[in-house]
Ligand code: FES
């Protein structure tokens with residue numbers, strides 16, 4: 001059995017401790033907002049926060065994050081009101097939407113560590129998040145916008 | 154004003170006794186194969202979502218989409234069409250995917266589907282008519298209630314108003330549902346449009362920024378199992394024998410079954426199914442045909458291009474004209490196989506019961522999927538229920554005449570006798586076929602004294618994407634698959650040449666191929682637009698001025714070309730180490746020109762800025778059009794700079810995003826989009842941004858380095 005702290009709630013799961021966190025979230029805890037895109041830490045669709053830091057859940061064995069604080073897109077805000085989500089809505093970023101949980105989680109982790117990111121900071125923090133719909137230009141603009149919204153809040 | 158002619162009553166199906174009362178409208182466009190309503194079903198039997206529009210007593214307007222939302226924005230654009238005519242309160246609009254039914258057949262293609270950049274133009278009339286019909290009924294209801302003439306009523310923001318009296322659509326819905334269907338409806342004059350043409354934010358954003366949006370891969374219900382399938386490592390190979398003992402030992406694995414495509418491991422959840430799949434031992438029976446090899450294939454195509462093919466276009470006698478010429482440009486172009494690699498790996502959930510087959514998936518091809526699932530299960534098509542989820546990208550991969558991922562999922566569920574979600578890994582997707590075919594072009598061109606081509610012989614070699622499919626009879630004419638030559642055979646450049654000929658070879662091999670965002674234009678625009686640029690260079694002319702000369706009788710090409718030249722600062726100087734390249738191309742009824750600004754850093758091409766001009770006729774949602782141009786440019790840059798599949802011994806060498814490279818955020822140029830104001834019939838938007846980008850970049854690279862790159866992805870010799 002592995003004990004997890006997901007979005008502030010304690011969860012006990014009984015499974016093979018080498019199971020990637022991604023599949024524990026999706027298949028065992030029903031948190032389907034975190035997505036599977038590659039399984040090898042190449043696309044960022046599965047990004048969650050572990051103790052506030054962006055992590056690729058597809059290559060993170062669940063045993064590694066036992067008792068650490070895990071935040072998924074569902075836990076970022078109760079109602080889509082996180083500054084990153086508001087900026088995303090303002091700039092109409094999403095297209096198919098599949099990569100966007102990961103984009104948003106990467107952006108939120110970046111802003112938590114670097115409240116005023118430069119374009120170069122954004123490139124570094126988000127070039128691991130592939131978007132096949134090509135929303136990159138809006139992602140970049142929305143990260144800047146979220147940085148501004150953060151200050152207002 | 155448009156008045157719909159001769160709408161007979163049976164074109165509208167309207168019923169009241171539904172979800173919480175209210176008005177429900179289903180609608181069949183005259184002339185399209187009709188929904189088989191021999192006798193109208195009793196109102197309470199009609200499945201609730203079997204309609205285009207529902208006006209609830211609570212005022213919520215539910216729009217049912219006959220097309221799939223895969224990022225391109227139909228979730229917003231089609232409701233805009235209805236809301237315009239309905240004078241709806243935009244904040245009350247709710248959207249759902251329609252179920253699979255012939256009721257939702259594509260107005261031009263006769264089958265329920267999303268593709269060919271056709272959703273908006275093909276629904277432009279139907280969705281507006283539905284809105285107008287509902288408005289008419291609501292006005293009549295209000296007139297009755299207010300005791301006034303319908304002519305005394307006006308509508309605004311979800312209300313009917315007559316003098317001092319007013320009522321919301323929700324209040325009127327029930328009464329409206331009892332009224333007779335009008336014989337015809339009148340559509341607004343475009344000058345009165347309030348919603349069409351207004352940049353409108355997406356309606357699917359709230360669920361997509363919170364993780365609530367449901368994609369096919371997210372389908373969950375009690376008892377649902379997950380399958381991962383081991384498929385043939387070489388196309389056409391069949392399972393000879395397999396050993397599932399190790400797979401069965403994986404905790405969570407519940408079953409291992411053989412299906413025509415391979416061996417499926419079925420488990421309680423994905424990870425167990427994947428581990429089980431990886432633990433399978435399978436002996437494959439190799440197919441009889443020689444394994445595909447990229448190097449050999451290239452040689453074979455090169456040789457074929459030297460032989461006469463089937464003429465796709467011909468005027469004069471290009472072959473003789475080139476025989477006697479002393480100086481000709483003789484060039485060869487090549488593009489590789491490409492995977493669509495939508496962000497959401499393929500998946501499909503199937504539950505077969507005694508009286509129906511239920512399917513949950515993100516598909517672009519409900520019409521075909523339903524037919525094929527019916528054949529597999531022995532049900533009537535109506536007994537196959539398709540629940541379309543959001544699509545995590547499609548790009549053509551989820552519109553397969555062979556319905557491969559649906560077929561397999563039905564077979565898995567049947568073999569397992571359980572409800573099963575079949576999920577593909579990324580490796581399965583990259584290896585799974587249905588690629589954009591590899592193509593080779595050879596062009597032989599003789600220039601005249603005026604610096605323009607006087608003879609042009611163009612040969613295209615590559616697999617037909619429809620050969621061997623049910624669409625072959627419809628789409629292949631006189632041996633020509635139009636999708637292989639579109640953009641060349643109808644090119645305004647080639648057509649202006651007195652002696653020209655376009656030849657096609659459609660060789661066959663075992664690699665399954667399919668349309669890929671922008672289809673034939675994904676290679677033909679690259680070839681034609683870099684060729685014309687090269688001819689401009691040979692002629693010593695400016696590339697924009699040279700093109701203008703060919704496009705005099707093509708005002709819409711010319712319009713976007715001139716606009717992009719102006720907005721990009723064409724002809725003005727750039728910092729050292731940078732250059733611009735241009736391309737203009739027509740596809741799917743729209744015209745797009747792009748200028749790319751590039752540099753070369755450590756041998757790598759970098760695209761800094763792209764200016765795009767589009768004329769797509771009436772622009773329904775400019776916000777979506779801009780987003781789709783950004784999207785098409787990014788998608789085209791992936792193919793233009795990075796992506797390629799290579800075959801060795803029949804096996805695809807790439808497997809995931811580490812070696813099947815696509816554009817990343819740090820490689821995204823700054824994109825500026827300009828829309829030409831137009832009242833012409835709407836053209837497509839979803840695909841049309843793709844074709845011009847690779848040639849615009851290649852032309853910029855040629856301007857910068859003097860090197861003409863004739864293969865994709867563009868690679869500078871080291
Ligand atoms: S699924 Fe984890 S990085 Fe792609």
Ligand code: FES
Pocket residue numbers: 094095096097098099100130131132133134135224496545546
């Ligand atoms: S929005 Fe479709 S992959 Fe990013």
